[in-house]
Amino acid sequence: MLIKVINPNTTDAMTATIESSARAAAGPGTLIEAITPVMGPASIESHYDEALSVPGLLHTITSTEPADAYVIACFGDPGLDAAREIAPGPVIGIAEAAMHLAMMLGRGFSVITTLSRTRGRAWDLAARYCPPRACLGVHATDIPVLDLSPSSLKSVVALARHALDHDGSDAIVLGCAGMADLCAAATAELGVPVIDGVAAAVGLAETLVRLGLSTSTRDEYAFPPPKTYRGPLAGFAR
């Protein structure tokens, strides 16, 4: 099967990191194609960036060959509802994926994110996907997305330790696709489940495809009604 993993930001190096994590997670017979959109922000660190990453994400889905499933590889799950309407297969967000898996691994999880301004979005997503008291805390390293690197491990691990103690959590969710390559080392250091949403989403996408499950087309997520689009977005008319 083919899973397209779309990095909603336009930084190719980050797409490479995501691809590497996605491929490591994929089972035998699964092809991973990681894609950088042709338009949008270099990184997503605000609601503004997130909103403006969605056209590129949607364009990527509609302008390329169909895949069996799609992963949106940004922890804000940008454009998830819209993508579900137009994609020919199931669509999984990495926050969604990480939180669902985390709920099966313990009492409650803490999220380690990048800038403190993104914590609100993580709480919103936890409210969308989880019952109360599944997400027990959201903590920011204050490392900008594009500054994440293997040397960020120390900060992430220290903050995760604080979160486990302070929140009473027993699992860690990495709150940025750019942390995917820190997952193994963080797991080794922390001794609790550490969940990278990219890997989690690939696994969930494979499961849905294997079970023949895709987004319901009854009512809300049916293909959008046709209409004209104006201006620079005219090409988005379906």
Added chain:
Amino acid sequence: MLIKVINPNTTDAMTATIESSARAAAGPGTLIEAITPVMGPASIESHYDEALSVPGLLHTITSTEPADAYVIACFGDPGLDAAREIAPGPVIGIAEAAMHLAMMLGRGFSVITTLSRTRGRAWDLAARYCPPRACLGVHATDIPVLDLSPSSLKSVVALARHALDHDGSDAIVLGCAGMADLCAAATAELGVPVIDGVAAAVGLAETLVRLGLSTSTRDEYAFPPPKTYRGPLAGFAR
């Protein structure tokens, strides 16, 4: 004071309806400017349309002279978080406005919306703005947005009557900016508060401006960090 009321779709006739409702609601000394974006969908009837209305909305805010406050005149409140980061004054969504006012007028409200596929979005917004049991039902007329007209009154009123009885609600929220011109007649027929979000948002925007209140710039809603944007969206870099 100047309030910009942005119609996130690109249908000028609908902008005119919105402008009329907004002006009728405005107090003395308030200037209303209703604006149609230069890009985006002719109407918003799916998550896809909604996501793709946001660039035009944001462009409208950043490419024109500052206003004292902004109203987003689509019941899905598209781009609300993003707009708050970049607008020089407070930003109010019409679903948000209608729901807040409705909560002060009775036990609980029902929403009358357009296509049934948009009901999920209304429930999501109710969960974001309200405690449980404030929104008691969401009902669809199944009239497409651009087909709304004065002759839609009969359908809207009949459905609202059903909603009041079935949901045990005592107020009606009109779930589309295109219903703004039905509000007075529906009120007269139903005998309960009927809330048009456009008028509600104008009132709330005036209040915030008069009180000197605007979006908090502490952390989450501060101006977005600068970065490059790629492709057709390059001009959105702040």
Added chain:
Amino acid sequence: MLIKVINPNTTDAMTATIESSARAAAGPGTLIEAITPVMGPASIESHYDEALSVPGLLHTITSTEPADAYVIACFGDPGLDAAREIAPGPVIGIAEAAMHLAMMLGRGFSVITTLSRTRGRAWDLAARYCPPRACLGVHATDIPVLDLSPSSLKSVVALARHALDHDGSDAIVLGCAGMADLCAAATAELGVPVIDGVAAAVGLAETLVRLGLSTSTRDEYAFPPPKTYRGPLAGFAR
């Protein structure tokens, strides 16, 4: 339009403070009449005081000329449901008003209140008006209501700073009508939205009146069924 702002306690000096804040918030053409009831407690610092402030509040509404709207200027929103049944126009509580506006200004708010024993009431009201995680904390200065003065600013600001940091909030709600005159100075010091419920309620009341909206008379908030009242309260029979 005429808005009656009722101070449910019987301290005239506090009514004067409230009136001043209300008038500063009112738009052109709005008349503010602040009223002290003829019966009730000198201040409201317990559930007992709050319950016993309600007869005076209701008497004020029914024994004076009708207004276009009413504001209940105590942060416990005493008698709000009852007042809605008998008032000839919409009724707004100041906690309700402040919380609704705060939800449009950021991620979440903290409440700064007077005595620590009143914190529970603030949490109850947040549960009534807001979704989870809108109110992120309630903190007490432990200054009695009638001891509030311009010199309380320092305590209020210090506690608000602590609340913003500790709760992760980005707006402050002043939890007592007697703090209304501290709002401008606290705003200047804190750099985040500081919301005085008196001003907020006046703005919301104006909006409702201008839009022709008042409490639903369908079922729950219809005028009370007539009946006899016994003893010193006999005059309350409607």
Added chain:
Amino acid sequence: MLIKVINPNTTDAMTATIESSARAAAGPGTLIEAITPVMGPASIESHYDEALSVPGLLHTITSTEPADAYVIACFGDPGLDAAREIAPGPVIGIAEAAMHLAMMLGRGFSVITTLSRTRGRAWDLAARYCPPRACLGVHATDIPVLDLSPSSLKSVVALARHALDHDGSDAIVLGCAGMADLCAAATAELGVPVIDGVAAAVGLAETLVRLGLSTSTRDEYAFPPPKTYRGPLAGFAR
């Protein structure tokens, strides 16, 4: 032990019904004193009535000899928080009592109340005392409080049967103290637990007294701070 059961309305015949139910529920050695306040409404059928029943209730507590525990025998639980501050023993509301017992008897309960306008209050109390989905429905017979009589049984039973089927509930809570004398017959007809709050509250009050438990005096429910009261309520100053 002595339990004072206060009927917050001023109809002596209803106090007699309440007393009878309370005595039947009391264990050996428990003295029940049912009391009609000297002031207040003849029945409680609106928020207005409920608010104005509270002074009489509080006066009853403070103007008579102390009891070991107090029951507030109106399903709206009027003045419960205030009574807890001033009563020398624990205070139980009958809605509270009935709902707590109902939660130990099955999956979920339906409330059968009097006028439809009182349903909102029942929902509010369920939200205060219960987790979601404990109260599964609230239904009104539309029999005024003072018209309740043994002949109301048929209506109550028919509505309860509808509620059990429609709500998927498996227990019935009687939503008015005036229904206390219907409890045994309704139980016999319905074959499910039918809970009269008066009896429930007496049982809970006995339990609290026997265990030496009373309202916490730490902070919120401590005795109210002293202050002057003005006008006809001057005598309420503590």
Added chain:
Amino acid sequence: MLIKVINPNTTDAMTATIESSARAAAGPGTLIEAITPVMGPASIESHYDEALSVPGLLHTITSTEPADAYVIACFGDPGLDAAREIAPGPVIGIAEAAMHLAMMLGRGFSVITTLSRTRGRAWDLAARYCPPRACLGVHATDIPVLDLSPSSLKSVVALARHALDHDGSDAIVLGCAGMADLCAAATAELGVPVIDGVAAAVGLAETLVRLGLSTSTRDEYAFPPPKTYRGPLAGFAR
């Protein structure tokens, strides 16, 4: 009336402690029989122990003479739903009992438990029995169940003091049946209501029996459908 108090663990000394607390709580005319099951774990300190305490609990109910009511004397409320299906009278768990009483005594309670690994179960039960913000904290002494003794008082009281301050609670729930004999002394030291679930459950059981209330047999809690059981559990077939 006869109340059987079943200690779901198999340590006779703990049954004796429980019996003593239960008898002290019982009213005149109530017989308490405390029982140790013939099978199961010596103490309950994990989900594994809890699950394996249930067969012994159920066997105790079905293999002995009927009682008027049953108490499950372990704070995890093991087997509560199952016991309700087969017991000839009402069944009360001690966590359930303690939490219901605590909600009538103040703003919110903190639970003091044994091992930290049991805190999650306490939160789950609070979510089952209570609305949000009734349980304000769960704290572990880290004393194993069978090490509890009168000398544990100091630890329990110190932790309770911390909980009251840190959680803003005003009542304490003892989170283990083995703490029953600490209740009086802890109450004396703390000056707030301290609730022992064993005593609370006895009181509630007496109330239910006196009111003629037992588990609903409509649908969910009806006697289980008959069927065969295999292997060592064959004797459990009903």
Added chain:
Amino acid sequence: MLIKVINPNTTDAMTATIESSARAAAGPGTLIEAITPVMGPASIESHYDEALSVPGLLHTITSTEPADAYVIACFGDPGLDAAREIAPGPVIGIAEAAMHLAMMLGRGFSVITTLSRTRGRAWDLAARYCPPRACLGVHATDIPVLDLSPSSLKSVVALARHALDHDGSDAIVLGCAGMADLCAAATAELGVPVIDGVAAAVGLAETLVRLGLSTSTRDEYAFPPPKTYRGPLAGFAR
């Protein structure tokens, strides 16, 4: 990898159905071993049955060779917490699995279950795993578990159609492992996602194993403290 799929009831024919569904769902390289416990009820149709299925489930885990992951193939997710403490790999319940996948496929799901008395358990699990309004309804076919057969398809499909219309849902969760073999046909008839928990759990288990994730051993789900077990359960001592 080896996944053990444990049927908590003791009916071998049902284990065969489960095994077949599990194998069809498994990816390349995954070995499925479906197991019937040596003790326990022939089917699980009550809380009593469910509680008594847990010893056999736990015994199955501890008495056989370790697997890479475990699936509990009964829609009540019996013994899930206990199994997580003792299993050497991750453990997934089929209700949990089905609900998590359903949340990624649409607006909300309805559950189709067997006996009406099991509906309460489904609601409890939805509250444990999902945010409000994810599970929109639970409906019973009233077919006993062991009477499920291919000929049950018609009833299941008819009830599912009713559920989709009545609940406003857009996906169906099959509420019994014994319905696993109806999934493909029901999907074909209904045209919406139909989720069999057995298949879903196998997919999730594979994902967790591939990602190296297992239950957190920090605190709550660590291996249980050692202790003696009495009587017929003595062999359960760890």
